[in-house]
Amino acid sequence: MKKRVLLINFGGPRNPAEIEKFLWDVLSDPFVFDVPLPEFFRLKLAKFITKRRTPEVAKSYLKMGFGGGSPLVPETEKQAKTLETLLKSKTGEDWSVDIAMTAGYPNLRDMEKSRLIPSQDNILLPLFPHFSRSTVLSVVNIIEQIIGTDPRKEPGWIGPFYKEPSYLQAATQLILDYFYGKLVKNFIQLNRKEPIEDWQNLTLVYSAHGIPMRLIKKGDTYVQELEDCRAKITTNLRKAGFMGRDYLSFQSRVGKGKWTEPNTIDMLKQLGNEGVKRVAIIPISFVSDHLETLFEIGEELKEIAHKNGIIEYYRVPASGIYPMFIETLAKLVMAVPFDYAQGTHDYDKRKHNSDIERSRNVP
Numbered sequence: 093m094k095k096r097v098l099l100i101n102f103g104g105p106r107n108p109a110e111i112e113k114f115l116w117d118v119l120s121d122p123f124v125f126d127v128p129l130p131e132f133f134r135l136k137l138a139k140f141i142t143k144r145r146t147p148e149v150a151k152s153y154l155k156m157g158f159g160g161g162s163p164l165v166p167e168t169e170k171q172a173k174t175l176e177t178l179l180k181s182k183t184g185e186d187w188s189v190d191i192a193m194t195a196g197y198p199n200l201r202d203m204e205k206s207r208l209i210p211s212q213d214n215i216l217l218p219l220f221p222h223f224s225r226s227t228v229l230s231v232v233n234i235i236e237q238i239i240g241t242d243p244r245k246e247p248g249w250i251g252p253f254y255k256e257p258s259y260l261q262a263a264t265q266l267i268l269d270y271f272y273g274k275l276v277k278n279f280i281q282l283n284r285k286e287p288i289e290d291w292q293n294l295t296l297v298y299s300a301h302g303i304p305m306r307l308i309k310k311g312d313t314y315v316q317e318l319e320d321c322r323a324k325i326t327t328n329l330r331k332a333g334f335m336g337r338d339y340l341s342f343q344s345r346v347g348k349g350k351w352t353e354p355n356t357i358d359m360l361k362q363l364g365n366e367g368v369k370r371v372a373i374i375p376i377s378f379v380s381d382h383l384e385t386l387f388e389i390g391e392e393l394k395e396i397a398h399k400n401g402i403i404e405y406y407r408v409p410a411s412g413i414y415p416m417f418i419e420t421l422a423k424l425v426m427a428v429p430f431d432y433a434q435g436t437h438d439y440d441k442r443k444h445n446s447d448i449e450r451s452r453n454v455p
Contacts, residue, residue, distance in 0.1 A: 097187065212247055250425070292333045293336045296334075298338065300342055
């Protein structure tokens with residue numbers, strides 16, 4: 093019997109024609125576009141913003157050099173293919189690994205109901221190492237509307253995995269391999285293929301996608317998990333010789349509302365004003381390179397860093413199909429079913445069981 097895995101990611105437009113659909117999926121999602129408005133007005137506002145922002149967003153994607161779209165979907169497809177090959181090799185069994193997106197195509201909402209019911213032979217793996225209402229609960233809500241039950245109650249659901257030792261080891265080693273100039277293939281627009289001299293004294297900025305403070309006030313543990321993850325990775329790096337300073341900051345802020353801070357733009361300005369000359373940006377909450385890593389970190393933030401006196405600026409790539417990261421995904425899949433009662437998976441699904449219902453009642 094063939095075993096199946098579904099990798100679920102946030103999504104991105106594959107071409108200019110999909111940008112409006114992608115934005116609508118993002119903004120119509122109450123867990124992503126969470127604003128204190130009645131649902132009818134929230135959706136009207138989402139439609140207005142979608143129409144207004146589509147041309148602007150299209151210009152940003154055009155600058156990336158991928159035909160006006162995002163590489164996130166093809167990058168996730170590479171992860172699926174690589175994971176499928178590894179699972180077959182490790183188990184000797186027949187595996188099929190597919191992908192679905194919460195925004196854009198292939199769309200999670202278009203999947204057959206049977207494909208979204210988690211089980212030991214039908215595993216759902218959202219590619220979000222850290223919990224956030226805007227990612228994990230968004231996925232849960234979409235699936236629950238289709239299958240009629242919370243998918244986290246089933247043994248084939250894999251929750252946030254940043255505490256998994258193999259994930260932390262993979263994240264650490266990827267950074268070190270980048271510093272040593274060992275990442276010579278399988279990464280998009282890799283801007284460094286030579287060793288970095290005196291990497292031990294770089295200043296590290298772990299840049300995560302920001303979220304509105306409104307979500308934090310609703311109990312979102314995203315920032316806490318990122319801080320914990322940053323501390324664990326930095327501890328590993330210090331064992332390997334790293335001696336510099338490290339910080340956590342947040343990027344991709346949209347609108348005028350209060351978002352998680354400090355913003356990566358402000359962080360780079362502050363570091364420049366303090367006389368810091370060498371910075372490496374680590375995309376801590378991203379597992380696939382796309383607009384936020386390649387263009388925002390790779391180009392926009394680099395320009396800001398240089399304008400503020402930072403001379404050496406390095407962009408560490410996202411995990412992609414880095415072998416140790418794919419090994420981590422394989423371990424997660426092969427460990428199903430998880431013993432939640434014993435905390436084997438380090439994700440207490442009971443903690444968030446009522447979040448969806450509460451979100452519907454809290455304006």
